[in-house]
Amino acid sequence: MVWAAGWNVVHHHTLPDWLKDNDFLLRGHRTPTNSFVACFKSIFRIHTETGNIWTHLLGMIAFLGIAVYFVTRPTIEVQWQEKAVFSAFFIGAILCLGFSWIFHTVYCHSERVGRFFNKLDYCGIALLTIGSFVPWLYYSFYCRLEPKITYLVLIFVLGSLCIVVSMWDKFAQPQYRPLRAGVFVALGLSGVIPALHYVITDGFWHAIHKAALGWLVLMAILYILGAVIYAVRIPERIFPGKFDIWFQSHQIFHVFVLAAAFVHYHGISEIANYRLTLGDCLESRSEVM
Numbered sequence: 001m002v003w004a005a006g007w008n009v010v011h012h013h014t015l016p017d018w019l020k021d022n023d024f025l026l027r028g029h030r031t032p033t034n035s036f037v038a039c040f041k042s043i044f045r046i047h048t049e050t051g052n053i054w055t056h057l058l059g060m061i062a063f064l065g066i067a068v069y070f071v072t073r074p075t076i077e078v079q080w081q082e083k084a085v086f087s088a089f090f091i092g093a094i095l096c097l098g099f100s101w102i103f104h105t106v107y108c109h110s111e112r113v114g115r116f117f118n119k120l121d122y123c124g125i126a127l128l129t130i131g132s133f134v135p136w137l138y139y140s141f142y143c144r145l146e147p148k149i150t151y152l153v154l155i156f157v158l159g160s161l162c163i164v165v166s167m168w169d170k171f172a173q174p175q176y177r178p179l180r181a182g183v184f185v186a187l188g189l190s191g192v193i194p195a196l197h198y199v200i201t202d203g204f205w206h207a208i209h210k211a212a213l214g215w216l217v218l219m220a221i222l223y224i225l226g227a228v229i230y231a232v233r234i235p236e237r238i239f240p241g242k243f244d245i246w247f248q249s250h251q252i253f254h255v256f257v258l259a260a261a262f263v264h265y266h267g268i269s270e271i272a273n274y275r276l277t278l279g280d281c282l283e284s285r286s287e288v289m
Helices: 036-044 050-071 080-106 111-140 145-166 174-189 192-202 204-209 213-232 249-277 281-288
Strands: none
Touching: 036 050, 036 080, 050 080, 050 249, 080 111, 080 249, 111 145, 111 174, 111 192, 111 249, 145 174, 145 192, 174 213, 192 204, 192 213, 204 213, 213 249
16 A cells, blocks of 8 residues: 555644644654655645645646647637637636645645745635636627726735735734635635626626526635634534645535636636627627628
8 A cells, every 4th residue: 555664644633833733633644754845745644635636636637738728729729819818717726626636735845844835825815716717707898998907907016915914923823823814715706896797787697697696606605614614613613623634625625626626617608609609899899680
């Protein structure tokens, strides 16, 4: 078995303070290795981070495959503009998932390395959020340049602020877990502003059936629910020691993030297909007139 001889895991109370992230996960922790080789070998062994690593490693591979397939389509199928817009989402998703599984892999290397990759992990969440906004704003306000530019600038500014906050060392400490969840939920909820704008100008029915608003709301629910589970640490808070390896809150959060990303991909595909069937902006306006 891949986790056989020579592989030891320890109880939470024996860990150094910088590795004590979740008091409700009692057993199965890796000790500091000071070795990247040992950290990456642990990908194939059983410990508290195994599920966290594999959920986002497999997710990253999946989005890499989708992205390569999408951008290599011939121009007659997918125009370069669509490839560029969707690539913003693909890059955000791949970086988010990539930074995440790498962080969970090397977290036990040393305090310095763990802190650095933890910051990258948080940056990845902000990049995914920014990348998710780009295609929806591009297609929703396809023929309206001013609101499109305004909202794109807004999400880039807010996302950049989140990245700056993520660079703060104290941000990664366990007692700031609710703050971390709140910051990224707030970043995602900033999308309520352009969504309300669209509903006011185009109507609720149009927003649901033509702008994929329903899929975006489902995505938001998945992200928020995952963040709440992460913040309150359920189910291990209720049953300490029972979810040390599988089905702990962080793994559940990872699954919700993956599900939300796939839902968003479906939603922006729907709105892109609808928008592109209308032709260019002059044709769309003449049909309305």
